[in-house]
Amino acid sequence: MTTNDPGQSPLPDPVEGMVTDTPTGEETPFDPAIGPETVAELRSLADRYPEARSALLPMLHLVQSVQGRVTSEGIATCAEILGLSDAEVSAVATFYTMYKRKPMGTHHVGVCTNTLCAIMGGDEIFDRLCGHLDIGSDETSEDGQITLERVECNAACDFAPVMMVNWEFFDQQTPESAIEVVDRLRAGEPVQATRGARITSWREAERVLAGFEDGLVDEGPAAVGPSLAGLAIARERGWTAPSYETQAGTGRAGESKAQAEAEADTRRAESETVAEESPADTKGGKGDD
Amino acid sequence: MTDTLTPVLTDNWDEDRAWTLAAYERRGGYEALKQAVRIDPDDLIALVKDSGLRGRGGAGFPTGMKWSFIPQDNPQPKYLVVNADESEPGTCKDIPLMMASPHTLVEGVIIASRAIRAEKAFIYVRGEVLHVVRRLRAAVREAYDAGYLGEDILGSGTRLDIVVHAGAGAYICGEETALLDSLEGRRGQPRLRPPFPAVAGLYASPTVINNVESIASVPAIVRGGVEWFGSMGSEKSKGFTIYSLSGHVRRPGQYEAPLGITLRELLDLGGGMREGSELKFWTPGGSSTPILTAEHLDVPLDYEGVSAVGSMLGTKALQVFDQTTSVIRAVLRWTEFYKHESCGKCTPCREGTWWMVQILRRLDKGEGQPGDIELLQDLCSNILGRSFCALGDGATSPITSAIEYFREEFEAAMTTPSWELFPPAASTLFAKEGVAS
């Protein structure tokens, strides 16, 4: 059985397509170039981890925030800082959907079209946005403002249908509300996420993801609407969890492993259960279980 | 009897500026830590073990037991990694928790790290949630400033550093060993086990990986104790948990209840199905858990109850679909997701999901071919149990269960497109509004 699906090559070639920026192979000028300040920030990210390579994902986010995509210059810089080859860094960059190869618009607009949102209206919102902006998925509007993308479930299904702008939540959208958001963004008008801060830009968002705070944490609510659905009912009816007792009574019954195994109900758990054997192995059988 | 809803984790979400340290402390935040620093680490592990807390990330493995697997005589540093990747379709509990009350998680991380004797912890949060990343970073910063993190926490002699690490978009990174590879700066692909993370996890050191909700439940357990925790929930599924209701229900959202509540009760609280609609199918715990139908409304939503009817409690992501929904369209979209997210490491999943999408696409178009149903079932049986990780298994769940309960719809798909049988416009959130106005 072989697959001839261009979208999912079983062994994606990590290097091809990542070292050059145009089909003809010529390097487009990167704007701006990665300067000494960025290099210092990249190094500071590497310093946050016991092993520097762990910083690669954040570093690539930072590259995107500076250059608007993952450039070959960015890859080379990360590789040099981490002592990796360019190919190793490329292999990582191509694996994750948030890293973009093509130049991005000022704003990234993602419409959730996973099942729940799609059915609740996400498909229609996406189609209407495509029509309105005259682009398809992974394309950028002519004015360079909006890059549109279908996104997977963004962990906000209770707010379906959901749209993300620069990875901020725009909950319970309609085609009309989504178009309005996009038009305001293009006009440079202020736009506030429904659960989040005012919209900055995709690049600025990438900088926060890389690991640098932007001072907008206190904007937006703690929780609204669906997040409070159960709590509101509990408040109304006077329902609470039992109150805390004075101190934990620590009955030390403890469960047997067999019991635990029987209770854990998926293969995920099964593989975790077997973990218990291993510590004993490495301890040279110290565990008497 | 406890109340029907028992807000513990969600209890402070309506607090003014709940995400700040000040607001969290106003509601008793970090009291559990103050107790925990006086409790011996082994006793903390015993406490969580005895509480019966089971992992809330999908598998339900006992949390305290997982902690006890960390070999304390191993000279390597120990690590705690919080799985905040929340990407299983339908799952939407950890993100609102971290948005509203990131300190609940941070406090849990500090206590759990003390228990397993980790001096470095990581919160691996999916990258697609900017504001949650902000809230987490700010909470960690505030916790350092308050002396809850860093050297000599509250004079206990223990130290801890927390790194908030944003991922970059890949469902598979929620799988715990793929997450570790990703956190090491690699492509997120699952690792061969053994060795298990408890022995050789992050940087080949002993590592505990727990879900956000699991860790966030720990402070309450420290404060309330074993009996308090066990006073909620059922015999083998103890405690409170967050159920996430979404779809064609009047009031979708987060409902925190003792384990064992039923969908009927939850739907009742949620105002019932939306107007004129009746329940057709639902997922108990995300798209990787086999779908159920109206005949399962009274199944207790705990680990045992849901597995007794052939599904899994999973992440307690109750996605509810009404009679306007095409089961073929739903299953196709989920399968496209698995195909897209398959990491490509093993053949059954990589190839199988691709083929399943091809077949479901033609069924969706009403162009099914004789034998397609059997072909789908055959593909599923070649993936289930034969894939390298549970993503492949999960990909088969919607298909096999949908055929089980809605075979006639698959048969209809030999001749009729899904959109003719179930016009998509009728399913949308704005459909009713449009009709009414």
Ligand SMILES: Cc1cc2nc3c(=O)[nH]c(=O)nc-3n(C[C@H](O)[C@H](O)[C@H](O)COP(=O)(O)O)c2cc1C
């Ligand atoms: C494909 C796949 C995706 C997963 N995604 C998540 C996730 O986003 N969050 C999570 O906590 N667990 C996820 N898991 C389960 C983890 O592998 C692991 O069981 C869990 O993090 C353990 O934490 P717990 O014991 O506290 O539940 C996923 C598993 C698989 C196979």
Ligand code: SF4
């Ligand atoms: S089952 Fe799928 S996701 Fe898991 S290792 Fe195999 S190809 Fe990768």
Ligand code: FES
């Ligand atoms: S399906 Fe859209 S956020 Fe979950």
